[in-house]
Amino acid sequence: MKPVILWTDGLIFLLIFVLCAFAWYASKRPHLSAPWKKVGESRSGMISAVVLMFFVGIGFLDSLHYRPADGKGAWSVQVLSAFDALASKMRTRTETTYSAPFATHSFQKEAVLVDGKPERVYPRLKYGGAELHDPARDEIPDVAKRVLASWGWAILAWIAAFVALALALAKGRSLKMSAAMILKGESNHPWDAMLYTLLALFLIFFPAFSLSSHYHVFGTDKVGQDVFYLALKSIRTGLVIGTLTTLVMLPFAIWLGILAGYLGGWIDDVIQYIYTTLNSIPSVLLIVASVLMMQVYIDSHPSLFETMAERADLRLLFLCMILGMTSWTELCRLLRGEALKLREMDYIQAAQAFGVSHLKIVTRHILPNVMHIVLISVVMQFSSLVLAEAVLSYVGVGVDPSMISFGTMINAARLEMAREPMVWWSLAAAFLFMFSMVLAANLFADAVRDAFDPRLQTRSALGILKRVIGRNPQ
């Protein structure tokens, strides 16, 4: 086993490291952690955070890549991930073609010799429900037995999580009191809602995983791959697009925006010209043109990439860069406006009067005061990027065709609805997973925006003031 760190893996690790570092840094500074506390008190925000953490967990496992030994003393050219290793049954047990969810027989008739005569029958699947003697009779009890058994494990795991949380929050109280406090929702944070979300996730995914090694939970696609596996693999691609794109564009947006607003003059003119120009190209066309060029470049330089995964990965990274290139202008414009406003503030003027250098003023005084705008736009953009990936891949200018993503799943299934009988499960799985991920991201983004947007805060603060003194404070 030889670990492989693909480009996007490295960036994901960097991102996680930065987030952890920031969390540690902010936890000691009340002015930084206060808005996050507010996010932590939001019910919908924390429920969606639990769901998102689940997706992120799968995405992270799927980012630990390695190349297994090929048995001949060399490394296989196939790049696998820790998630692939966990789900190896789902990955390797491929049928020959379509099969419905929980099917034991193939979806299409095949010619089989029965008593020397060729007959067209639905053959048994190679793996789906292969242990059953009489599928028509045994399947439902078998599935029920497995579901019940895994629910037992799910509840045990949930109780363990509950006890761990109660212990962590006990702070000198007894475990019973702490648990009661959590369940009654007496804490500032909606622990009860989070625990119930966790329970729901456990109750869904424990049986799903346990059944997936005996059945094809979401059926199989045209080439017989397990659709549940494909949907789970798509999560990483979606997460990478949603996070790395903003990571790529942030330096441009932040520095150019602040410099334009703070320095003014010809620098402002140049930066404004650049982003007006980029902005006036319709973003879809800009993305399309850029991806087209990248595609041609990759096609005409095949020797640059050692494995297929590397090529697909670099293409994903380029896609992030291209999406970032088209999306930084809006944030840049916002930051320029904010920096223009901040430049006239008394504390900046004071710093200038003291002779503090421009670089220091920007990093110490302006940057921290525009971070809320950056953060809000980052979390708001995530979901639209995930959705955009599907559309772009569908159009044919998205991720590499060999990379599993929601877009490539939908693209591969585009003609399946027209089949008779209809093949619905690939599309259903792709849309279901994408919907739950985007919905969770949207709800979380709303919670973050509510906590960080000073406009909303001043309004509510004004409201409180009005109520306290009984008239308009102005």
Add this chain to the structure above:
Amino acid sequence: MIAYLARRVLYAIPILLGVNLFTFALFFVANSPDDMARLQLGIKRVTPEAIAIWKHAHGYDKPLFYNGADQGLQRFSDTIFFEKSASMFAFDFGRADDGRDIAREIRMRAGPSLEIALPSFVIGMMTNITFALLMAFFRATLLDMWGVVLCVAAMSISGLFYIIGGQFLVAKLWHWVPISGFESGLSSLKFVILPVAIGVVSGIGGGARWYRTLFLEEIGRDYVRTARSKGISELAVLFRHVARNGLIPILTGAVVIIPSLFIGSLILESFFGIPGLGSYTLDAINSQDFAVVRSMVFIGSLLNILGLMLTDISYTVADPRIRLQ
């Protein structure tokens, strides 16, 4: 106002030049004309002569930016960049790889694109405003809350789902309209209805929620309280005061899109087989026809700049206090 507009038009020229320079760099820096020729002729086993012939036929046998072999201004004008972008400004887009005139193609396809884009835009705006007003009227009730929840859920559904689901339900299962295709004239109606409906439905989530916040912002204003304290009914307050003022940011914000409607929608048109500009672009992408993609980028930017200018004008129309100087 006229002086302002003249200045805006003049300012558009360097931007368009920038757009051209940018797309040019995009198309030629990563991939030299040789690469393009090889791609068009098939990657393997292409003789250098064949490449030279292709480059000459398509006008790519000159230096990119600077021609040292020429004299005076010719040094800059006898280059690929000058020839390809100067003709753009004269709306001469040249020919596509299949030999058709791009300008004529664009003229022919703008109609079908508009037939989809304009109704979805107008009907979409009206539906969104209606839903937003409804939620604003029943604000802070269960109806409002569930409306917002539904909006967020609708926002989280991929646009592809609306299209595939709609096509399946309306066209395949119920047989109300043909699945895809297009005819000119009045009979186009049956082809247009479904894409327009899907365009409207897929925009409701984001649109209605956004407009609701705008209306709620307006409802919190002092003049609304004054109107209410005069004893005007809540319905009259909403329609006579709030809706009118709330519509200003909505309408001026929407103006910017109007010129871009010509470009049509890439996805909708390709799904429904509408011979519009969107599907034209998409076909060009799939056949890697650079001339077409470049022309579409140029036209799209032009319309976008036009949209920004119209936005400025619409501000003065909506709010007489604003004067453009």
